[in-house]
Amino acid sequence: MAAVSNPLEEAVLEFGRHLRAERDVSPHTLRAYLGDLNDLCGFAGDVGVTEPAELDVSVLRAWLARQHALGRSRATLARRTAAVRTFTRYLHRRGLLENDPGLLLGTPKRARDLPGVLTQDHAARLLDEMDVQGPVGLRDLAVLETLYGTGVRVSELCGLDIDDLDTERRTLRVLGKGGRERTVPMGEPAARAVQDWVRAGRPRLANENSGPALFLGTRGRRLHPTTARRVVHARIAEVGGVPDLSPHGLRHSAATHLLEGGADLRSVQEILGHASLQTTQLYTHVSAERLKQVHRQAHPRGQKEP
Known part of the structure; x- marks a missing residue:
């Protein structure tokens, strides 16, 4: 454990323990927040602030202004602002801050880049033309069919156990972010690919470590997300x-194609396991942009004039 030199840094350590034990945040979020707050502590120390009670909105704004001057992206600034606001709320509730200065901070709007997606024809070619030989081939087809056919996250896919598969109902029991469990439907191609893997592929790789x-x-060990990512890139390259x-990207494609096929936002939100409908709404913009692109390419007056 790193040495703690002042009460503000000790408060950050306590806050980290609070997030881990009581908020059950993901390891990634915990690392990001603590990294942001340690950076804040370094800046605060440079300006003579070492006590939680000394944190005020001028210090926080000066720190964020420095982040902006260093060229941090809007996404990074938004995350750092969120980390600080969560931290100051925690300090205020514990009585270490008389007022909560985080309430006075604005939240930088994050640029929402439209995610890359496959066309439906591309998705069909990828899955129908895959060279499936041996147990690894069966696994790779099952992995890609599941990612595209259900829209699950790669971490969720790798966390699946055999008992999470209901072949009769063609569903998966998925443990998502924040420990939230949901049931996700599978199409027939995905269900068939997974069953073929379980029947003819998995037994040939399984061992005492499985x-x-x-x-x-x-x-023979549980598939790691890094390996699953390599599989997806390699199979697409073929x-x-x-x-x-x-x-x-396969998850984005699944969501976009569901909406293009007439699914409602609430259903897509439930399938994807989004906590907020606002996240799911991003895919409506994807679909709209693709429709505009089709119009520009296909309509005789769709092209922009030079």
Whole structure:
């Protein structure tokens, strides 16, 4: 454990323990927040602030202004603002701050880049033309069919156990962010690919290290998300003309194609496991942009004049 030199840094450590024990935040979020707050502590120390009670809005704004001057992205600034506001609220509730200066901070609007997605034809070519040989081939097809066919996150896919698969109902029991469990429907191609893997592929890779994991690596252990990402990139590269995407790109594609097919936002939100409908609404913009692109390409007056 790093040495603590002042009460503000000790408060950050206590806050980290609070997030871990009581808020059950993900390890990624915990690392990001503590990294942001340690940076704040360093800045505060440079201006003579070492006590939680000395944190005020001028210090916080000066720190954020310095982040902006260093060229931090809007996404990073938004996350750092969120980290500070959560921290000052915690300090205020514990009586270490008389007032909560985080309430006076504005939140930088994050740029929402439209995610890359496959066309429906690209998705069909990728899955129908995949070279499926041996247990690894069966696994890879099952992995890609599941990612695209259900829209699950790659971490959720790798966390699946055999008992999470209901072949009769064609559903998956998925443990998502924040420990939230949901049931996700599978289409027939995805269900068939997973069943083929379980029947003819998994037994040839399984060993004493496999446990109940549904998807396995070549050494028999639970498939790691990094390996799953490599599989997706490699398999897409084998099909000419299909743009390279990550597993998250397949998730984006699944959501976009659901909406294009007439699914309502609430249903897509539930399938994807989004806590907020606002996150799901991003895909309506994806669909709208694609429709505009089709119009520009296909309509005789759709092209912009030079």
